[in-house]
Amino acid sequence: MSAETPRTGGPLAGIRVLELGQYISGPFAAKQLADLGAEVIKIEPPDGDPMRRWEGRATMSPQFAAYNRGKSSMTLDLKDPDDLERLLALTESADVVLDNFRPGVTERLGIGPEALAARNPRLITCSITGFGPTGPYSARPAYDTVISAVGGMYSQVVPASTVRPMGPAFSDLLSGMSAAQAVLAALHARSITGVGEHVEVSMVGALIDFLTESASAFLETGQVAGPDSRPRRAQAYACTGSDGKAFVVHMSVPEKFWTGLLDVLEHHELADDPRFATREARVRNYDELDAVLKRITATQPRAHWLERLAAHDIPHGPLNTVADLFDDPQIQSMGLVGELDGPDGTVRVPMPSTRFHRSGRARLAYAPLLGGRTDAVSAGSPASDPTSEGARA
Incomplete structure (x- = not known):
């Protein structure tokens, strides 16, 4: 795939997504849409998504790359009237605008769902917040550790005697998945009605959706599930051989x-x-x-x-560690690892697990350099990043 060739293929080919996201939840949702073939333009402030600089990196941390592959980057200062107007103009040709700001931020900037719908009635807007748009916690800063604690996830995976955050960013990832699913449903509805939709997803709500079994059991019977409740019912056991494996x-x-x-x-x-x-x-x-x-x-x-x-x-x-995972013969046989050409050379990455046999798989690209396509996107040209090539599975 040449540097100037747009990404093609996948069931969402032809769908344009504007991502106003930082850190994980919004970027992960948009990454899933990019993996399905959508053109995703990541709108970043002039100094970029803060996750770019994790681990002391100047432009591209491994964490940023993980959540932002397949996108283009456009830098805009949304407090600048000219840049804000550029974004508003871009929404007129977009299908989806996705953000993970605190409640009320898009309205204060003049890019709330009603304002955008007035400019583009077919537009789907999706907002991911920590605790939803209302309620006593709604204005609080929402990071995964807080949401995973409040939403009951940690009580399901951390023994009561071990009071500590644990595991992946549960609430970020689950709310990102919920948002991507909701956007797909809204796109389907639009194909019937011709009218867009505003979708609200909360991180804490996504956790409760995910904890369906334990939440329903408590509401019906009063039984409080803990880390060993599911293994006990499922009769699941972890054992260790004489070699310590x-x-x-x-x-x-x-x-x-x-x-x-x-x-x-x-x-x-x-x-x-x-x-x-x-x-x-x-x-x-x-x-x-x-x-x-x-x-x-x-x-x-x-x-x-x-x-x-x-x-x-x-x-x-x-019981594989991440270090074991990609040596597992089953995982190797499934083609779940590929190579992407990034700004510093070839990088091995996990590949999307879903395959579409008719629409094909999108040509994947590495995460974009900051602002790499700002001028080109503004001019209306394809949003593929010139530093990225296609994936080699």
Whole structure:
């Protein structure tokens, strides 16, 4: 793909998205749309998205690159009347405008959903906020740690005895996914009605949507789920072989998986133990069975158990770290790693997992340099960044 060739392919080819996003939630939503073939123009302040400078980088941190591939960058100072007018003019040819500002910011700038709809009735606007547009928390700064705590996510993954933030940016990523899904639904509705839509997504609401099972269980029964609630019900266990390598087993409901596991372990006497004789008993005595399984599996290396589990058709898998993940033969076979030509050379990146057999896959490009296409986009030319090439899977 040449430097000046627009990105083509994918089911969203021909859709133009303007992203007014910083950090993760908005950029992740727009990245998903870019992965589906949309032309995404990232509107940045003159000094850029703050994530560009993480880890001491001058222009392109790995985190910024992860959330902004496939986009073009246009620098505008939205407090400058001329730059604001350039943005407003650009919205007239856009299909989607996506932001993750605090509530009220776009209205104060004169680019709220009503103002933009007046200029382009077909426009879809999508706003991602931390706590929604109203309520006692709505004006607070919203970062993932805060939202993941308030929204109940940490209580599902962090033991009560371990009070600390944990894991990926749950609320940023889930709200980004919700926003991308909502934009796709709005695009479909527009194809029928011819009229745009304003979509509101909150980070805390996206978490509650994601915690459907535990939230519904509490509202119906008063039962409060914790980190071990789901593994206990699902009969999921983590074990470690004699070589120190970990793996998981998920027995779920079918009794055949329990009896098959006893064949794997060659400990059929456990079937007669009243603590484990039925699924209900195994749920009640989860900790006791967990200790028994760990003691048995510690006698042989992980490869021994994985081979036997596969032979007996028991749901299982190695507990991969990110360092292990891309060496896993299944992951390698799926073509989920590709190469992109970035400003400092070729970089290996994870590829989109969704494949469209008729519309094809968008030609991916590395994250853009700051303002790399400001003049060209303003002039109406394609938004591909001249520093980026296509992906090589």
